[in-house]
Amino acid sequence: MRCMATVLALGGALGGLWVLLWREPRPSVALAGGAFLVGLWVLQRTGRVALALPKGFFRLDLWLRFLALVGARVALAVGQTAWAALRGSIRPGILAVPLRLRSETAQLLLLWAITVTPGTIALLAEGDVLYVHCLHLPAGSELPGLARLQDLLERIWE
Numbered sequence: 291m292r293c294m295a296t297v298l299a300l301g302g303a304l305g306g307l308w309v310l311l312w313r314e315p316r317p318s319v320a321l322a323g324g325a326f327l328v329g330l331w332v333l334q335r336t337g338r339v340a341l342a343l344p345k346g347f348f349r350l351d352l353w354l355r356f357l358a359l360v361g362a363r364v365a366l367a368v369g370q371t372a373w374a375a376l377r378g379s380i381r382p383g384i385l386a387v388p389l390r391l392r393s394e395t396a397q398l399l400l401l402w403a404i405t406v407t408p409g410t411i412a413l414l415a416e417g418d419v420l421y422v423h424c425l426h427l428p429a430g431s432e433l434p435g436l437a438r439l440q441d442l443l444e445r446i447w448e
Contacts, residue, residue: 296343297334301327346446356442360403363435367408370426383427384413389420390440396447403439 305323312319333339346352374380391397400420401412409425410433422433 295348297327297331299343299348301330304330344447346448349446352442352446356399356403356439356446359435359438359442360406363403363407363439367410371408374426380425381427382423382425385422385424385427385431385433387420387422387433387436389415389418391443391447393443393447396443399443399447400436400439404433404436 304326305320308323308326309315309319330339389397389400391400397415401415404410404412404420404422411423413421413423415421424433428434
């Protein structure tokens with residue numbers, strides 16, 4: 291039953307992305323997007339793909355907290371970047387941040403969350419260190435909200 295839920299979650303997400311890429315929810319596009327779901331199910335049933343997702347993947351509350359935290363970071367960064375542009379003052383630099391996540395998928399989501407935030411770009415994850423270019427270098431040695439993001443991603447993926 292859990293494997294079927296995994297197939298539905300991943301296949302549905304891939305099918306939804308397909309429809310978003312086409313930018314038209316026409317029946318033919320949605321039907322073609324459904325091919326991802328069927329294809330994933332066939333690959334899983336034949337043993338060509340093993341779908342073992344962690345328990346936290348199915349917790350909607352963790353995903354909603356993650357998305358809310360990313361949204362709050364983006365909103366705050368937009369305000370900070372606008373204010374810096376109006377004042378004409380920026381303090382760019384590269385920050386080395388400890389990386390606690392072991393799952394590559396969790397690391398990828400963290401890098402995405404950093405890069406979609408205005409004023410920050412994830413440059414490199416190397417071992418236990420993540421290098422982030424910041425348009426507004428924080429006063430301390432830590433990026434605000436990053437520890438909470440890592441905590442949530444650990445609960446989802448590990």
